[in-house]
Amino acid sequence: MRLFGTTTSPYVRRVRVTAAEAGVTLDLVNTATDDGQAALRAVSPIWKVPVAEVDGHVLFDSRTIIDYLTTTRGWGRLAPPRDRWLAANHLNAVDGALDSAITMFYLRREGIDVSGVPFGPRQHDRITAIFDWLDAEQRAGRFGAELGVAELSLACALDWMVFRDAYPVASLGGRLDGLRARLDAWASVAQTRPHA
Ligand SMILES: N[C@@H](CCC(=O)N[C@@H](CS)C(=O)NCC(=O)O)C(=O)O
Structure with missing residues (x-):
């Protein structure tokens, strides 16, 4: 391919x-x-x-x-969704956080500071709300029990945010780190960590 x-x-x-x-x-x-x-x-x-x-x-x-x-x-080691619509919500949530973080990263790269207008804090707060929700989903056993596309996408999103300093991932207090660590044990994940 x-x-x-x-x-x-x-x-x-x-x-x-x-x-x-x-x-x-x-x-x-x-x-x-x-x-x-x-x-x-x-x-x-x-x-x-x-x-x-x-x-x-x-x-x-x-x-x-x-x-x-x-x-x-086929899926390889990725878990096919048990509930397609729930998995779609999880993936949409991850992509909502990622799109906001990427927009902020592009603006910062262009030298545009939006922290003083509502648009900037709204992106940050949306990302926080999404991660809080995914953590609640995880604790409820609906997310992260199996490693599927949504979980993989979250791990890729968090690693990228750390790599680009696009969101203070440490402020999550490690709540989503277990899932990241489980995926990082896969060679396919470890070998594709972001690098310049
Ligand atoms: N919904 C798209 C999002 C892809 C996306 O935002 N890609 C970024 C790179 S991480 C990009 O190509 N951005 C270029 C641009 O916005 O000009 C997908 O899932 O593939």
């Missing part, structure tokens, strides 16, 4: 892990370079990574790529 992406993106990482677990080898087109970016824009009008070329398909978005891989190649 040809995957357009970077070695830092948490969305790309979840696809890389899923592919490894499903036994699919990847040819990564690094979109951090000018050539890679041009190649990405030639296949996707969205200009976001990941994008996959697989079996004659061009697939946009990590969820679609993961759906395709798990449907056609």
Whole structure:
């Protein structure tokens, strides 16, 4: 499979892990370079990574790529959702936190400080609310008991937030660290930690 992406993106990482677990080898087109970016824009009008070329398909978005891989190649060690709709809520929550953190990271990188307007604190508070909810879901036994795509996505999101200093993950007091540590024991996860 040809995957357009970077070695830092948490969305790309979840696809890389899923592919490894499903036994699919990847040819990564690094979109951090000018050539890679041009190649990405030639296949996707969205200009976001990941994008996959697989079996004659061009697939946009990590969820679609993961759906395709798990449907056609299996789950590997990832747990298929027991409750599809609950798992969708968990994944939507993770992506809500991640999208907010990524937006803040991009603004900071452009030198734009939004901490003094409601938009900035709202992103931070949304991320906190989502992590609190996921922790409550975990304690209720609805999240994290098995390691599926939502749990993997959370671990990738937290690692990226630490890597980019995009959210004070330490302020969570380690409440989601057990889940991260269990996934970090997988070579597919450990070998894809974000790096520049
Ligand atoms: N919903 C998308 C989100 C992908 C996404 O936000 N990717 C970021 C990198 S982590 C990106 O390509 N951003 C480029 C931009 O916003 O211009 C997915 O799940 O694949």
